[in-house]
Amino acid sequence: MAKIRTGRVGEQIKKELSLLIQSEMKDPRIGFVTVTGVEVTNDLSQAKVYLSVLGDEEQKQASLKGVEKANGFLRSELGKRIRLRHVPELIFKIDESIAYGSRIEKLLNDIGKEDQQ
Template identity: 60%
Template sequence: MSELRSHRVAEQMKKELGDILSRKIKDPRVGFVTVTDVEVTGDLQQAKVFISVLGDDRKKQDTLLGLAKAKGFIRSEIGKRIRLRKTPELIFEFDEAFEYGNRIEGILRDLNN
C-alpha cells in the first residue's frame, strides 16, 4: 500500500519539479535541467531527485550548487502544490543512465565496425 502511495507522490513531484525548475528558479547557475526520475522513500520523508543537465562538467557542478542553494524554496513550492503532512527532504543527484547508455552504444558500434 505505501509503495503505491510513494510511487504516486514521486510521479506528482516529478511533474511539479519540472514546472518549478523551468519557471520559478531564477539562479543563473541553474541551466537547462530535466528531471528524469524521483524516488520517494516509503515513509515519504526523503525524495531523491535525478536530474540531467545540458553542458559540460563545470556547468553540471554549478547547476548542482544552484539547486542546493534553492532547495528550501523548491521544497516550499512542492509543499504548496502537493498536499502532504510533511514535504519530503530533497536530494539532487545526476542521472548517469543516459551517459552510460551512450557509452555502451558507442562500444557496441565500434565492435561492429
C-alpha cells in the same frame, strides 16, 4: 499499498519539480536541467531527485549547486502545489545513466563498424 502511494507521490514530485526548475527558477548557474527520476522513502520523509544536466562536468556541478541552493524555495512551492502533511526533504543527485547509455551505444556502434570492415 504503501508502495503504490510512494510511487504516485514520487511521480507527482517529479512533475512539479520539472515545472518549477524550468519556469520559476532564475538562477544563472542552472543550465538545461531535466528531472529524470524521484525515489521517495516509505515514510515520505526524504526524496532523492535525480537530475540530468546537459553540458560538461563544470556545468553539471554548477547546476547541482544552484538547485541545492534553491532547496527551501522548491520545498515550499511543492508544499503549495501538493497536498501533503509533510513535504519530503529533497536530496539532489546527478543522473549519469543517460551519458552511460550513450557511451555504451557508441561502443557497440564502433564494434559493429569493425566487424563490417
